[in-house]
Amino acid sequence: MTHAKPGAHGGGDAHHAPMSFWQKYIFSTDHKIIGIQFLFVSLFFLLVGGLLAMQIRWQLGFPGKPMPGGSILPQTMAPGGVILPEYYIQLVTMHGTFMVFFAIMPLLVGVYANFLIPLKIGAHDMAFPRINMWSFWLALLAGLIMFAGFFVPDGAPRAGWTMYAPLSARPDLSGVGVAQKLWSVSIVVLGLSSVMGSVNYITTVINHRAPGMTWFRIPLSVWALFITAILGVLALPVLQGAAIMLLFDQSLGTHFFDPVAGGQALLWQHLFWFFGHPEVYILILPAMGMVSEIIANGSRKPIFGYHSMVFAIIGIAFLGWIVWGHHMFMSGMNPTLGSTFMVSTLLIAVPSAIKVFNWMGTMWRGNLRFHVPMLNAVGFVSMFTIGGLSGIFMAATPVDIPLHDTQFIVAHIHYVLFGGSLFALFGAITFWYPKMFGRMMSEPLGKVHFWLTFITYNMTFFPMHIIGMGGQMRRIYDPTIYDFLKPQQPLNVFISYSAFALFAVQLLFAFNFLWSLKFGKKAPQNPWDDNGLEWSLPNPAPHGNWEKTPNVYRGPYEFSSPEAEARGTDFLPQSLKLPTDHDPLPAPLPATH
Amino acid sequence: MHWWLPPGASTFAAPIEHLFVAILILTGIAFVIVEVGLAAFVIRYRARPGRKALYTHGSTRAEVIWTAIPAVTMVVLGIVSNHYWVMIKDKRSVPPNAYHIGVHAKQFEWQVTYPGKDGKLGTDDDFTIRNQLHVPVDQPVAVELSSEDVIHSFWVPQFRLKQDAVPGMHIVAWFQATVPGEYELGCAELCGMGHYKMRARVFVQTVDEFNAWSTQQAAGGTE
Numbered sequence: 001m002t003h004a005k006p007g008a009h010g011g012g013d014a015h016h017a018p019m020s021f022w023q024k025y026i027f028s029t030d031h032k033i034i035g036i037q038f039l040f041v042s043l044f045f046l047l048v049g050g051l052l053a054m055q056i057r058w059q060l061g062f063p064g065k066p067m068p069g070g071s072i073l074p075q076t077m078a079p080g081g082v083i084l085p086e087y088y089i090q091l092v093t094m095h096g097t098f099m100v101f102f103a104i105m106p107l108l109v110g111v112y113a114n115f116l117i118p119l120k121i122g123a124h125d126m127a128f129p130r131i132n133m134w135s136f137w138l139a140l141l142a143g144l145i146m147f148a149g150f151f152v153p154d155g156a157p158r159a160g161w162t163m164y165a166p167l168s169a170r171p172d173l174s175g176v177g178v179a180q181k182l183w184s185v186s187i188v189v190l191g192l193s194s195v196m197g198s199v200n201y202i203t204t205v206i207n208h209r210a211p212g213m214t215w216f217r218i219p220l221s222v223w224a225l226f227i228t229a230i231l232g233v234l235a236l237p238v239l240q241g242a243a244i245m246l247l248f249d250q251s252l253g254t255h256f257f258d259p260v261a262g263g264q265a266l267l268w269q270h271l272f273w274f275f276g277h278p279e280v281y282i283l284i285l286p287a288m289g290m291v292s293e294i295i296a297n298g299s300r301k302p303i304f305g306y307h308s309m310v311f312a313i314i315g316i317a318f319l320g321w322i323v324w325g326h327h328m329f330m331s332g333m334n335p336t337l338g339s340t341f342m343v344s345t346l347l348i349a350v351p352s353a354i355k356v357f358n359w360m361g362t363m364w365r366g367n368l369r370f371h372v373p374m375l376n377a378v379g380f381v382s383m384f385t386i387g388g389l390s391g392i393f394m395a396a397t398p399v400d401i402p403l404h405d406t407q408f409i410v411a412h413i414h415y416v417l418f419g420g421s422l423f424a425l426f427g428a429i430t431f432w433y434p435k436m437f438g439r440m441m442s443e444p445l446g447k448v449h450f451w452l453t454f455i456t457y458n459m460t461f462f463p464m465h466i467i468g469m470g471g472q473m474r475r476i477y478d479p480t481i482y483d484f485l486k487p488q489q490p491l492n493v494f495i496s497y498s499a500f501a502l503f504a505v506q507l508l509f510a511f512n513f514l515w516s517l518k519f520g521k522k523a524p525q526n527p528w529d530d531n532g533l534e535w536s537l538p539n540p541a542p543h544g545n546w547e548k549t550p551n552v553y554r555g556p557y558e559f560s561s562p563e564a565e566a567r568g569t570d571f572l573p574q575s576l577k578l579p580t581d582h583d584p585l586p587a588p589l590p591a592t593h
Numbered sequence: 594m595h596w597w598l599p600p601g602a603s604t605f606a607a608p609i610e611h612l613f614v615a616i617l618i619l620t621g622i623a624f625v626i627v628e629v630g631l632a633a634f635v636i637r638y639r640a641r642p643g644r645k646a647l648y649t650h651g652s653t654r655a656e657v658i659w660t661a662i663p664a665v666t667m668v669v670l671g672i673v674s675n676h677y678w679v680m681i682k683d684k685r686s687v688p689p690n691a692y693h694i695g696v697h698a699k700q701f702e703w704q705v706t707y708p709g710k711d712g713k714l715g716t717d718d719d720f721t722i723r724n725q726l727h728v729p730v731d732q733p734v735a736v737e738l739s740s741e742d743v744i745h746s747f748w749v750p751q752f753r754l755k756q757d758a759v760p761g762m763h764i765v766a767w768f769q770a771t772v773p774g775e776y777e778l779g780c781a782e783l784c785g786m787g788h789y790k791m792r793a794r795v796f797v798q799t800v801d802e803f804n805a806w807s808t809q810q811a812a813g814g815t816e
Binding site: 085086089092158159164167170173174175258259260263264265299300301302303304306308331332334335336338339342343346347349350354357358360363364365366368370378381382385386389390392393397398399402404405406466470473474477478479482483484487488490491559561562570 | 616623634677683748762779790
C-alpha cells in the first residue's frame with residue numbers, strides 16, 4: 001500500500017503502523033474511534049437516565065408502595081423499597097442531568113460531530129486530534145464525577161437539573177453537602193470538554209474541507225453540527241462561569257445567588273437559561289441535520305429547499321440567544337420583559353415550520369424506501385411537530401400561567417428530546433452503524449423496535465399534557481395528597497405502565513445494537529445507496545480515512561437526477577467524476593491534520 | 594377523570610381559556626396538516642417497482658407561503674396574548690381598590706398575613722395564619738409575595754394564577770375570585786424535600802362571611 005502525499009499527513013506513519021489495543025481504542029486520536037467511545041459511554045448514561053425515570057414513574061403511579069426490586073437500595077433512599085421524598089428529588093434531578101448533559105448532548109455532538117464531520121467533508125481527521133481525545137476523556141471524567149454523587153453522604157443533588165439557587169447554593173436548605181458541589185465541578189469539567197470539541201469541529205469544517213466541498217455543498221448534518229458547535233463554544237462557558245460562582249457559594253461562603261448577603265436569586269436563572277436555551281438547540285439541531293440526510297436518502301429525492309434549510313438552522317440558532325426569558329415568565333422578572341421574550345419565542349415557529357414543511361416537501365412525490373433509519377426519521381418529524389406546537393401554548397404568556405412548571409412542560413420537553421432527538425438518534429445509529437462497525441443492524445428487529453417505541457412513547461408522554469392541564473406540578477413526590485389532582489391519578493397509573501413498556505422495548509434496541517456488533521450481516525460498501533463522501537470508503541473506514549483526498553463534484557442530495565438515471569441508478573455520489581465534470585481547484589489548506 | 598383545565602374560579606379563567614382554545618385550534622390545524630400529510634405521503638409515495646422520484650430542488654413559491662403564514666400567525670398571536678398578559682401580570686394592572694394580603698413562603702409552609710380592621714398591611718392589627726388563605730369573592734385581591742429561604746411558587750389552579758415567591762424580592766400578584774368555595778394552594782417550584790406537601794387551603798367567602806371571619810381572627814379568636 002502506498003502513502004498518499006507523504007508529509008501532508010502530520011504523523012504519516014500513524015496511517016498504517018500496527019497499533020496496540022490501548023493506542024487504537026483507548027488513547028485514540030482517530031475521530032471515528034473517539035465518536036465510538038462517546039457512543040458507548042453516552043448509551044450507558046442513557047440507560048442510567050432511563051432507570052432513574054422508571055423509579056420516578058413508579059413513585060408517581062404508585063406513591064408509597066414498595067418498588068419491585070427496590071429493596072436492594074440503601075435505607076437512605078428507599079427503606080423496604082419505598083422511595084423517600086429526598087430520594088425522589090435526587091431521581092428527578094439526576095434523570096434530567098444525565099439525560100441532557102451525559103446522554104443526548106454527547107450522543108448528538110460527541111458521537112456524530114466527531115464521526116461525521118471529517119467523513120462527510122473529506123478530511124483525514126479533526127483539526128486537533130489530541131484536543132479531541134482530551135475532549136472525550138474530560139467528558140467521561142465529568143460523567144463519573146456526576147455519577148459519584150449517588151455514593152457520597154446525603155446522596156445525589158436535590159435541586160432539579162436546573163439547579164435553581166439559593167436551594168442549590170445552600171446545603172442547609174437542600175440537605176445536600178458534597179453532591180451539590182460535585183454537580184458544579186462536573187459541569188465545569190464537562191464545559192471544558194465541550195469547548196474543546198466545539199473548537200475542533202468549527203476549525204475542521206472551515207479549514208479541512210476537500211476540494212470542491214463549497215459551503216453550499218456541505219451536507220445538512222454537517223451544517224447543523226457546525227452551527228451547534230458555535231452555540232456550544234459560546235454557551236457552555238456561560239454555564240461554566242455560573243457553575244463556578246455556584247461552587248463558590250456552596251463552598252467558599254460567597255453569596256452571588258443568595259439574597260441573605262446581597263446576592264440575587266434570579267441571577268442564576270438568567271445565567272442558566274442564557275446557556276440553557278441555546279443548549280436546547282444543541283440538543284435538536286444535529287438531530288434535524290441527520291434527519292435531513294436520512295429523509296433525502298429514504299425519499300430518493302434532493303432535499304427540498306436546501307438553502308432555506310441552512311438558513312433555518314442559522315435562524316433557529318440566532319433566535320436561541322434571545323429567548324431565554326421564556327423560562328422565567330413566572331419568576332418575578334419584569335412582566336414587560338415577558339412580552340419581549342414572548343414575541344421572540346413565538347418567532348421560532350417560523351424556521352421550525354420551514355424545516356418541517358421542507359421535510360414533507362422532500363417526501364412529496366418521492367420513491368420512499370422505509371428502511372429503519374427512514375422510519376425513525378419520519379417518526380422524528382411527526383413527533384417533533386407535536387413538541388413544537390405544544391411549545392406555542394407556553395410561549396403565549398397568559399396561557400403559560402396555568403401550564404408553567406406542570407407536567408405539560410414535561411410532556412413538551414419529552415416530545416422534543418425523546419420524540420425528536422432520540423428518534424433521530426435511533427435513525428442515525430442504524431444509518432451509520434455499518435460505517436462504524438462494518439456490519440448492519442437487524443432490519444426486522446429495528447422495525448419492531450420502531451413501531452413498539454412509537455406506540456408506547458405516545459402512550460407515555462401524550463397523557464402528560466392532560467395531567468399538566470389538570471395542574472399537576474413538576475417534581476412533586478406524591479400528587480395524590482391534592483384534592484384537585486386525585487381524580488387524574490388513574491392517568492398517572494396508565495402513564496407509568498406505558499413508561500415501563502417503553503423501557504422494556506428499548507432493550508430490543510440494546511440487544512440489536514450489541515448482537516449486531518458480532519453477528520450482524522456484513523455491510524456492503526454503500527448499504528443505503530447514499531451520496532455522502534463517507535460511503536466512498538470501506539466499512540469501517542481506516543485511520544486517516546482517505547489514501548488520497550477526494551474531489552467533490554456536486555451537492556450531497558443528487559438523488560434521481562438525470563445524470564444518475566443515465567447510469568441506471570437513482571443516486572450520484574459526491575465524489576464521483578462524470579465525463580462532464582471538471583476537477584475543482586485544490587483546497588487552500590491540505591485537508592489533513 | 595378530568596380532561597381539561599380545572600374549573601375556573603377567577604376573572605382570569607375566561608380570557609386564558611379563550612386564548613388556550615384559540616391556540617388549540619391553530620395548532621390543531623397545523624397538526625392535522627402535518628400528520629395527515631405525512632401519512633398520505635407515506636402511503637402514496639412508497640417505493641414500488643417502476644416508480645420514479647421527482648427530481649426537484651424545491652419551490653420558492655411554496656416556501657414563501659409556508660414561511661409567511663406562520664410568521665403572520667405568530668405575530669398576531671403575540672399581539673393578542675400580550676393584551677391579556679398586561680391585564681393579568683403588568684405591575685400597573687393591580688386594581689387600586691385591591692385588598693392586600695401578605696403571603697410569605699418558607700420551607701414548607703405558607704404564612705398568610707391579613708391586614709386586620711384598618712385594611713392596611715404593616716400595621717399593628719395585622720394577623721398571620723399558617724396555610725390558610727381566606728379571600729372575599731368578587732373583590733380584587735393583591736397578594737404580596739415574599740420568601741424566607743428559597744424560591745417557591747404560588748399556584749392556585751382554579752384561579753389560573755401562578756407567581757414565584759423569590760427571596761430578596763417583593764412581588765405583587767393579583768386576582769379576583771368569582772366562585773365561593775374551598776380550593777388548594779400548591780407550590781409549583783421545587784423548593785426542597787417537602788416541596789410536594791407545601792400546601793395551603795384557600796377559602797373564597799362572601800364579603801360578609803369574610804368580614805366576620807376576619808374580625809373574629811383579629812380579635813384573637815379561633816374558627
